Amino acid sequence: MLNNNGDPKPHYEQFYNILQEFTPQELHEKSETAQLNFLRQGITFTVYSGNSGTERTMPFDFLPVIITSDQWDHIKQGMTQRVQALNLFLEDIYTEQKILADEIIPRELIENNPYYYKAQASDLDIPNKNHIFLAGIDLIKDENGEYRVLEDNLRNPSGMSYVYQNRFVMRRVFPEFFNHHKITTLEHQMSLMHESLKSHSPENCSDPKQSIAVLLTPGQYNSAYYDHVFLAQQMGIELVEGRDLLVKDDIVYMKTIHGLQRVDIIYRRIDDDYLDPDAFKPDSMLGVPGLMEAYRKKNVAILNGIGNGVADDKATYAYVPDIIRYYLKEEPILKNVDTYLLSNPESKEYVLDHIEELVVKNVGASGGYDMLIGPHASAEEIELFRKKIIEEPHQYIAQPTIQLSRMPAFQNNRFYPCHIDLRVFVMGGKEINVLPGGLSRVALKEGSLVVNSSQGGGGKDTWVLRNQ
Structure with missing residues (x-):
């Protein structure tokens, strides 16, 4: 928000000036009202610890992240390029595997990957050859003000509902801000998401224009259940659990009070392992037996x-x-954060020698779990991760501790700087569409670098300014 001299940057100036008109008491009351709005609407997520789960509201901070139209154009182009390339990569490794034959990526990195389902997913003829219906790509801004990709989420990215609820609460509690800014609207984005969903009608669908889509959820105890309910409602599709579906003669049906109704498209929020007990974990109670066979025979899209x-x-x-270079013959628009692969002996030795300066992550974990932030870690934690790296080097990567961009937050009656990142949602169908803005996540614990809601992080509204 601010330049080094403490003055607001040009695109924040109007917001900054309006902010000065409020008394500390007014800001406190508005902040409390905003948080109560989330509670009243039941906007929650579940944090699991040990064998129990605690339901919480997402902590909300009312100072928005503001992105200029030029900055957004750059982000949008980078997102589109990245998702196009990753989709081509997925299509390739489950069919011809050209990228492995050309030794661009080590074959063992793919074939030994626990998320590589060769037996179940090879040679599937999927609608639009599109593997990525919804991606959540996490961005950070480094110390030089350059956007970099921190992480790709291509399985079941959550958080889109919070983008809408953050905007709804901001408009309700702080209408003053919206009267003075031209902000790209989120309206019609759910219609585009519904269009993307329906564009995946399977080959054997009797009428693609009348295809029936459902959202498959693990149920109300899932941490992202509110997200599932919101998306199903907004797209006008049924929210179902595995027990609501059955497969008969390789066709998927939904049980209704009027009898069985054929289902053509399943937007699933269940992990691969639990999707079909006949093809994955035989003890799964969440999935639908026979679903993969119906998928392989082009009777349903997943x-x-x-x-x-x-x-x-x-x-x-x-x-x-x-x-990106291999499939698109282009240079990446958005750079990665520098990354050390610990399966490389030289990289492993370097990381073990400099572990106190680095961030170490488990390659399969998410949500801020099984992660070490070297500069903030105790001697015991560092020693534990040193042992993990030595025992399973292929299971970890390391990255420099980047000075993430910071934004002011207003919590406990005062302003203080907090690290932020931005999850951008990308919808894929016949075309790629990028949701304007996204979910700005903020590490509300002072000095923390971890923005995940499961680790005490919160959310902010994200404004993309329209050209004046």
Whole structure:
């Protein structure tokens, strides 16, 4: 928000000036009202600890992240390029495997990956050859003001509902801000998402214009259940659990009070392993027996694609710039954060010698779990991760501790700087569409670098300014 001299940057100036008109008491009351809005609407997520789960509201901070139209154009182009390349990569590794034959990526990195489902996902003829219906790409801004990709989420990215609720609460509690800014609207984006969904009608669908889509959820105890309910409602599709579906003669049906109704498209929010007990974990109570056979016979579409996890694995992440160059013959528009693959002996030795300065992540984990932030870690934590790296080097990557961009936050009656990142949502169908703005996540604990809601992070509204 501010230049080094403490003055607001040009695109924040109007907001900054309006902010000065409020008394500290008014800001406190508005902040409390905003938080109560989330509670009253039941906008929650679940944090799991041990064997129990605690339901919480997402902490909300009312100072928005503001992005200029030029900055957004750059982000949008980079997002489109990245998702196009990752989709081509997924199509390739489950069919011809040209990228492995040309030794752009080590074959063992793919074939030994726990999220590479060769038996289940190879040679599937999927609608539009599109594996990525919804991606959540996490961006940061480094100390030089350059946007960089921190992580790709191509399996079941959550958080889109919070983008809308953050905007709704901001408009309700702080209408003054919206009267003075031209902000790109979020309206019609759900219509575009519904169009993208329906564009995946399977080959054997009797009438693509009348295809029936459902959102498959693990149920109300899932941490992102509010997200599932919101998206199903906004797209006008049924929210179902595995027990609501059955497969008969390789066709998927939904049980209704009027009898069985054929289902053509399933937007699933269930991990691959639990999707079909006949093809994955036989003890899964969440999935639908026979679903994969119906999918293979082109009687149903499943979104996101099976086996997408091999493309958003943190080890694969290090090769995404090469993936873009290989498939698109272009230079990456958005750079990665520098990454050390610990399966490389030289990189491993360097990381073990400099572990106190680095961030170490488990390649398969998410949500801020199994991660070490060297400069903030205790001697015991560092020693624990040193042992993990020595025992399973292929399971970890390391990155420099980047000075993430910071934004002011207003919590406990005062302003203080907090680190932020931005999750951008990309919808794929016959065309790629990027949701304007996205979910700005903020590390509300002072000095923390971890923005995940499961680790105490919160959210901010994200404004993309329209050209005047």
